[in-house]
Amino acid sequence: MKRKIFSSLLLVAFLCASMSMFVSCKDYEDDINANKDDITALQNQLADLQTTLSNELSSVRSEFNTQISDAKAQLQAAIDQKADQATVTALEARVATLEGDLAAKEAALNVKIDAVNEAVTGLDGRLESVEEALATITAMTGDFEELQKTVNDLKGRVEALESLDIATIAREAVAKDLETQQKALEDFKQQIADADYQGQIDKLKEQIEALPTADDLKDLADKLEAYDIENIEKRVSAAEEAIAELQNSLSDYATVTSVDELEKALQKQIDDLNNLISGEGGLNDNINTLTVFVEKLLNSISLVPDLYVGGIEAIEFRILNYTPVVPGTSGEVSVLGAPVVNVDNGQTTATYRLNPSSVKEENIDAENIDFVAATAEVRAVLDNSPVAFNGIESFKNGLMTVKLKKTTTESLDLGNNKTYIVALKVPRFNKDNTTTDIYSENSRLVQTTFRPRIAKLAWNASDAQHHYADSASIWNSKVDNKELVTTEVYYNETKNLAELVTGCYLNGADKHTQITSDELKKYGIAFRFAIPSKTYNTAAPNGTDQQKFATVTPEGVISSKLPDGVTNNMACVGKEPIVRIMLCDTVNNKLLDERYMKIKWSQKMLEDVTLDDKADNFVLGCNDVKAEMTWDWLITKVYAKVQAEGLDQATFEKIYPADKIEWNAKNTNEGTVKDILEFKTTTNENGDALAATWVLSPDFIGNVTNEKDQKKVFKKEIIFKSTMPAQYPDLKMEWTITITLPELPAIAGYFDTYWFEKYNTYDVLPVQYGTPAQTENKVKYYNNLTSAFGYTSEWGKGNNFFIKNMTECGSWDLQFSVVQEHISGYSVLNKNLDDAGINNDDFNGYMLNNGSYVSARLKWENGRTQSWGTSYDTESTPYLFVPRNREDAWNLINPLAQADEKGIPARTHDKKINMSVWAKINGHNKVLVKKYDVCLIAPIRVDAVSKGGFEEGIVNGSVVDAGKLVSITDFRGYAVAKTAIGNPTEFEKYAVQLWNYYDVKSIEFHLDKAKYTLAVNDGSVVANNDLSYADAMTASKLSELTNKAVDLSLSQSGNNIVFKNNGGSNVEEMFYVYVPVTVEYAYGKLTEYVKIPVYPRGQVPASVKRR
Secondary structure, eight states: OOOOOOOHHHHHHHHHTTOOOOOOSHHHHHHHHHHHHHHHHHHHHHHHHHHHHHHHHHHHHHHHHHHHHHHHHHHHHHHHTTOOHHHHHHHHHHHHHHHHHHHHHHHHHHHHHHHHHHHHHHHHHHHHHHHHHHHHHHHHHHHHHHHHHHHHHHHHHHHHHIIIIIHHHHHHHHHHHHHHHHHHHHHHHHHHHHHTHHHHHHHHHHHHHHSSOGGGHHHHHHHHHHSOHHHHHHHHHHHHHHHHHHHHHGGGGGGOOSHHHHHHHHHHHHHHHHHHHHSTTSHHHHHHHHHHHHHHOOOEEEEOOSEEETTEEEEEEEEEEEOOBOTTSTTOSBOTTOOOEEEOOOEEEEEEEEESTTOOGGGBOGGGOEEEEEETTTOOBOSSOSEEEEEEEEEETTEEEEEEEESOSSOSOOBTTBOEEEEEEEEEEOTTSOEEEEEOOOEEEEEEEEOOEEEESSOOTTOTTTTOBOHHHHHHSOTTTTOSEEEEEETTSOEEGGGGEEEEEEOTTSOEEEEOHHHHHTTTEEEEEEOOOSOOOTTOGGGOOGGGGEEEOTTSEEEEBOTTSOBSOGGGTTOOOEEEEEEEETTTTEEEEEEEEEEEEEOOOOOOEEOOOEEEEEEOOSSOEEEEEEHHHHIIIIIHHHSTTOOOHHHHHHHSOGGGOEESSOOEEETTEEEEEEEOOOOOSSSOSEEEEEEEOHHHHOOOTTSGGGEEEEEEEEEEOOSOTTTSOOEEEEEEEEEEOOSOOEEOOBOGGGEEETTTEEEEOOOOTTSTTOOSSSOOEEEETTTTBOOOEESSTTOEESEESOOTTOEEEEEEOSSOSSOTTOBOOOSSTTOSSOBGGGOGGGEEEETTEEEEEEEEESSOOBTTOOTTOOSOEEEEEEOSSOHHHHTTEEOOOOBOTTSOBOOOOSSOEEEEEEEEEETTEEEEEEEEEEEEEOSEEEEEOOOSOEETTOTTOEEEEGGGSEEEEETTSOEEOSSOOSSOOTTTTTHHHHHHHTTOOEEEEOGGGOEESEEEETTEEEEOTTOOTTTSBOHHHHHHHTTTOOOEEEEEETTEEEEEEOSOOOOOSOEEEEEEEEEEETTEEEEEEEEEEEEOTTOOOHHHHTO
């Protein structure tokens, strides 16, 4: 690889900057190592090939020995059973053939093995040369280290010069040259990148890897033979000498006394190395030379067989063999007593695959291509081959088709189980203009006979009429019924029927095989055509004889004519004359086959004319869409397109009558479902009258909101059918109606103060006690869900509404969303949600289900009784209702959090019910207007209050009033209690009423689930008053950990909770007991944990005693 070293000024710069640098041979060492790796890889491939060849040789021997043993066993059995002489002779020939084949294959494989072994030896020598060169480079590294010492010495000298006041001058010189040298370095890097040496090496590796495959062993041997290894060795030797000279010249550096001398010495070595790499005969030349030979050398050829005989590839010579047939018998009856005719043209072709496929024709000696022949019995090369090379027929895509001709008039079938075998010899040009002969494997020569028949072209052997019709079928076919018509021909044109026929014969496998007209010509066989004189009028109109309407040349060119001889007359249109097809031996004037075809004369119609499209656009609404086509549009867009001068309306209507106009997507008119296109006639001369109307009803248009781009396109392909198609073509046009959506319904406005999270989350509160909204003596949820919106738009005259852009036939609805994103276990039955007219109590959109229970429901007031209501339904109001005392509904309720400083519990919003506001533009187009969340806020909150405490060591137990341990507050901050509160405030005076209103059923202390703030720490049971209920310890666990010495208990007596220490041990440190308490009311069960202190005997604070 090309290298370049910095110039002298850059070296001076580095020296003056107190930096060390030396020139190394490391780059060349890397290149040689890379070449060594390539050679080693190739050695490995050759070793693999040696193994493959040995295995293949063993396999061949095993296979043939088995066959030979079997054949000998059969021969011996035949002899023992006294078989006839012919059988014995055949088996003896079989044994001899197998033994000959085995010997030939062993010889071929041994040649390949020898070639590979020779290649391995050559590569071993090349590897030794490379390793010696590498050793030389390695030795040079030590010399460069000596050079480093010299450079360091020069560095010291420069430093000494600096002390003589030249430092400034040196630095300026360095600064000036550094930029120049940096650019030189970048240019050098770019040169390396542009040269792409590594790419060339990689390509070479790929080509080398492609050479020695198991299928191309002979290819590899020939390559190695053709490649000039001796010349490469000379070049390696020259490289070694150059390296030696380099090494010797390094001694010059010891006497260098100036930077200029150092630069000159280094530059000389650089030039020498560059010449070694890029000079004439250098490494680059080797790469290019090897690349050329890899791409162009022919290594092997192999037959691409069309035929196998006895499992052996064969080249076939075909002999035409037939008995002449009687005319008029469809080739089925032979001429009585006629001799069999044989026609042998002595020619055939064979196709060979070339390896590599990139071989060009100029890389082979085509003039000396030949076939080498032998007989299978002795395998000796014949002096006179029965076949000869007769030129190259084609050479492309890695395939070469050659022509063969027989050199003997004798049969290629030798008899007595003998056969000719041939191999193709192709001389290949080598580098030195010598040639190397490349041989194919032997292929068998066979001679077969065939009898051609008439067949259809295009070729399709599975076609029932593959051989055309026989005489009985053709004459019995009906006229004007498309029976057995082969092709239609314009009455004013001719047709070459020879283009519709080909030959067919049965090959050795009884398979229908095509033989073309050109191939038949080589045997003197040709197709001939004639119009039979027999009358043909089967089912013809007026009994007209169809045969009088055509004439055909013997070569097959047919043209129309009338019975009186007039040609190219339109009166021939529709006639169906029969043509006789004959396959004739033009040399011996014999008939081989006879068949029939029928043609039909037709009229060439003018090409359809495509008119401008008509496009109408409408906005979806409540009424039918009616698109109109005026006569003015027809005159401009249609009439003028028929002829350059156009047509007037009257003429146009005669040529293209309205009742003949066709269109796809036929009319639909079923009640309210209408798609009706109608063309009209008029005498209006102003052109503004309607020529056509196209009506689409909303029920036919259907849903547009779900369409891509929110528009729907309807198309009709319209054809104005011509009554004179030969003079005036059919006219085609496309009429489209595009339906787009109007401005969609949307929320007109909001009542901002009602929204917890603006326009996204809306709180639904229980009906507050004592307000006008309270209609029952128990709490309930019954909230108007449209109260959060502003009724600031109009729907119809004077009807205020919260949705804008509503249509006159529109409707609206509010439903539970099908997908509930925030509450698990609740769902909406997604069925019939778009259907209007369903009773409110049965409509799925108004019910939120938990399993089989309806846990929440929408109830409508002010008029609506059925789903989706009616048009201008602006007063209907949906209320959210949640039933009381139903556990399936409790998980919908968001609990209240700790009260704020005003005593009002905070709201939580984890459980959100998704609601959807919908509007319909018409009965088929639904729009999601708004999706938002509602949160059901719990009516009450339970708070645990630690009033009082237990004192350890009391005989009858320490008592706390349970009524003072729990407080209940509603969502507005009002107290809830079973008994009246003394001296009540405004927020306490309704406590008893609220107890009943919220349907508080019980307050239950779960003493059996009590826990103590005791824990194990370093093996000891200690008090830890920061523990939560979950981490605290039960009494049973405490007893277990103290060997039952500590026995604490809680019990309830009336409204009191009693604590006892039953173990007799003393409590010396205060701890707490957690007691779960549950309040059940109309909308759930609320559980809190009361935390009561337990004091040692006599240590209860006075403040606690007063509680």
